[in-house]
Amino acid sequence: MGKTLTTLDQTNKRVLMFGGKGGVGKTTSSAAAALHYALAGRRTLIISSDLTPSLSDIFETEIGATERAVPGVENLHALEIDPAEVMRRWKIKFGPEIYQAASALVDLPYDELVDYVGMAPGIQEEFMLDYILERIRDGRYDMVVWDTAPAGDTLRLLGLPGRFIEHLRVAPRIYLGVQDTLKLSQTPFLEIIASWKELSEQTKRFFSDPASVEFIMVTIPEALGVYQSRRVIGELAEHGLDVRYIIINNVIADPDCDFLRQRAEMQRPYIEMLNDEYGDSMTLLKLPLLSYEVKGVERLREVEEFLFNPLVS
Numbered sequence: 001m002g003k004t005l006t007t008l009d010q011t012n013k014r015v016l017m018f019g020g021k022g023g024v025g026k027t028t029s030s031a032a033a034a035l036h037y038a039l040a041g042r043r044t045l046i047i048s049s050d051l052t053p054s055l056s057d058i059f060e061t062e063i064g065a066t067e068r069a070v071p072g073v074e075n076l077h078a079l080e081i082d083p084a085e086v087m088r089r090w091k092i093k094f095g096p097e098i099y100q101a102a103s104a105l106v107d108l109p110y111d112e113l114v115d116y117v118g119m120a121p122g123i124q125e126e127f128m129l130d131y132i133l134e135r136i137r138d139g140r141y142d143m144v145v146w147d148t149a150p151a152g153d154t155l156r157l158l159g160l161p162g163r164f165i166e167h168l169r170v171a172p173r174i175y176l177g178v179q180d181t182l183k184l185s186q187t188p189f190l191e192i193i194a195s196w197k198e199l200s201e202q203t204k205r206f207f208s209d210p211a212s213v214e215f216i217m218v219t220i221p222e223a224l225g226v227y228q229s230r231r232v233i234g235e236l237a238e239h240g241l242d243v244r245y246i247i248i249n250n251v252i253a254d255p256d257c258d259f260l261r262q263r264a265e266m267q268r269p270y271i272e273m274l275n276d277e278y279g280d281s282m283t284l285l286k287l288p289l290l291s292y293e294v295k296g297v298e299r300l301r302e303v304e305e306f307l308f309n310p311l312v313s
């Protein structure tokens with residue numbers, strides 16, 4: 001092995017996913033990274049799928065469910081995923097064909113029927129991935145930075161297409177109460193299922209393709225942070241994604257009082273653990289604990305410095 005990358009600038013991927021436990025600094029680091037790429041002249045979109053709105057706070061501007069330019073930062077667009085908006089688009093995209101196929105089997109008004117199918121487990125997440133993939137593919141952006149929801153959910157998402165497909169095999173019979181397989185096979189419903197299956201497989205292929213996606217693990221030097229990262233890194237590897245970057249956030253750099261010295265002592269073994277385990281094969285970026293909260297472009301530029309011009313330690 002052996003790492004060849006030293007900064008986040010050296011990634012050749014178009015999609016950067018930032019993942020990790022809640023509160024460890026995913027939004028902070030992904031916003032700093034997105035800002036960096038935008039300032040470097042790359043057309044950049046930052047997407048947050050964490051349902052606690054956060055991009056609006058960090059960029060100090062209202063960011064909504066449809067992508068919009070971040071005022072004052074050229075080349076930067078942002079979007080906060082809203083499940084209602086995702087479902088609205090899903091309905092526009094698939095509603096008519098679902099209705100056409102299913103109305104041969106059950107007699108329900110359009111909205112009721114389409115909404116019902118849309119409640120099937122996994123569909124919402126599935127189409128969120130599709131929605132993100134659409135933005136990645138539409139050619140308007142050079143880089144897409146994805147501030148993901150806390151790790152468990154992200155992993156579930158990556159494993160989801162498989163489970164979703166499994167679900168689809170029996171879905172029409174259960175959801176539409178169709179016992180008669182023959183009647184079902186005479187409707188276009190099976191074709192829809194087949195096309196969703198294809199869509200789902202494409203999405204899964206894309207998001208687990210190391211040629212396009214960089215997964216950046218964000219963690220803090222504490223037991224829960226480190227143990228969870230280890231688990232997530234292992235599970236991602238099973239999906240074919242090798243993590244190449246770890247951001248260790250909240251590192252106490254220059255303790256100047258007993259309290260901070262004790263915290264730094266507490267952190268040390270966890271930093272060593274990460275170094276021993278991953279230092280040879282991955283790039284570890286340390287982000288110091290700052291005395292202020294990270295809000296606004298000026299502050300983000302300071303975080304950007306640490307991520308893109310790290311001091312050699």
Ligand SMILES: Nc1ncnc2c1ncn2[C@@H]1O[C@H](COP(=O)(O)OP(=O)(O)O)[C@@H](O)[C@H]1O
Binds near residue numbers: 288290
């Ligand atoms: N290195 C840091 N120093 C000081 N505060 C930080 C640092 N990193 C993150 N924060 C603050 O911690 C909080 C959580 O960070 P955030 O990026 O929102 O985490 P996540 O997106 O993983 O939940 C925010 O208020 C942020 O400003």
Ligand SMILES: [Mg+2]
Binds near residue numbers: 026028050054147
């Ligand atoms: Mg966040």
